[in-house]
Amino acid sequence: MSCGDALDLSRRFSVLSWDQVRRLDAILGEAVPIHGRGNFPTLPVQPRQIVQVVRMRLEERGVRVRDVRLNGSAASHVLHQDTGLGYKDLDLIFGVSLKDDQAFRLVKDVVLDCLLDFLPAGVSKERISALTLKEAYVQKLVKVCNDTDRWSLISLSNNTGKNVELKFVDSLRRQFEFSVDSFQICLDSLLLFDRCSETPMSESFHPTVIGESVYGDFEEAMDHLCQRTIATRSPEEIRGGGLLKYCHLLVRGFRASSEADMKQMQRYMCSRFFIDFPDIGEQQRKLEAYLQNHFAGMEHKRYECLMTLHQVVNESTVCLMGHERRQTLSLISMLALRVLAEQNAIPTVTNVTCYYQPAPYVQDINFSNYYIAHVQPPQVAGRSRHLVLCPRPADVSSETGTIPLHLIGEVRFDVVGARRRVRAVVVWRLAEL
Structure with missing residues (x-):
């Protein structure tokens, strides 16, 4: 030697x-x-x-x-x-x-x-x-x-x-x-x-x-x-799970030493993740297992980790077709929304003020040109919020503790009954970040 x-x-x-x-x-x-x-x-x-x-x-x-x-x-x-x-x-x-x-x-x-x-x-x-x-x-x-x-x-x-x-x-x-x-x-x-x-x-x-x-x-x-610096050697050798560990470190306050290093690491790790987990079912099982094993007792961090992963995949994935990339992003969004639901962090819509302008094709003279339902605003994690929900997506941002919500509330209206009453159904989904 x-x-x-x-x-x-x-x-x-x-x-x-x-x-x-x-x-x-x-x-x-x-x-x-x-x-x-x-x-x-x-x-x-x-x-x-x-x-x-x-x-x-x-x-x-x-x-x-x-x-x-x-x-x-x-x-x-x-x-x-x-x-x-x-x-x-x-x-x-x-x-x-x-x-x-x-x-x-x-x-x-x-x-x-x-x-x-x-x-x-x-x-x-x-x-x-x-x-x-x-x-x-x-x-x-x-x-x-x-x-x-x-x-x-x-x-x-x-x-x-x-x-x-x-x-x-x-x-x-x-x-x-x-x-x-x-x-x-x-x-x-x-x-x-x-x-x-x-x-x-x-x-x-x-x-x-x-x-x-x-x-x-x-x-x-x-x-x-x-x-609290993120550094490695030969990032192309890191197995697919390294992408999740990288996002976990970001959530914990670690940062790459430079912008160039960060972009290089993210591209390599995204590519390796999709090589090791090419099927959407495999990706879901891996994500669910990682959240279960690494965030026990820290459930409040799961949403932030998934949103960080969403951003990294969205910015740094170069090896997928467009529809495959969108499919994975939708999976991550779905899991993030599930995490919020488990934490009771999604705004309830039992009491909500809806403002609705009927679509142009509604010609019935008995149908009001402008429909407003006045009820009490919902309680979101102990805080009173007025939510304005439109037929077209509208951003709803709020804070529940340390969890930032980035949700879109879509109101779907059905005309029901002989008196043509309007029933509003509110559907929540994650906004595209």
């Missing part, structure tokens, strides 16, 4: 400070509930416990674990507490050899077998099969095996979105999307300290814990994290 290569390698790593080690220790020691489906009990599990048990069982079965790392937003939180990202999932990476299908099956069996250890006393474990445990406690099971990537993911269920994700990696070509989520913290020294030291940790006596940025430059990535 040349001196230059050694220097480049050293730039990837950094030793954690005492404050960072304390935050890491707190995260590993905090009990995370693994929620069971049906009648299965909730299992309160400390991350350090499940890491130690899984590692021990793997080595008992002849699988050598190179190292165990904390990855993703939890690692970013350890390194810089005020990231603006927060953290939900606990991503734990086990470096193992996955040379064949048998190795993949062995890893899965070991994890499911370990769950038995966390079942409460009194549960008859002999009658519980691996398949039953998978159905009860596993939210997601992924296996990737190709020329460049060999890894498996087992995500344990948590109803609040704080999933414990165990990732077993032989090889993985792209380990990050953006520099701010490129951090990995090696847990081996801290776990060894837990097992061997009878003296509690202190500022003057604690293990040396190493952090790595797979972005390639630890200090630069840390600067991006502190300054």
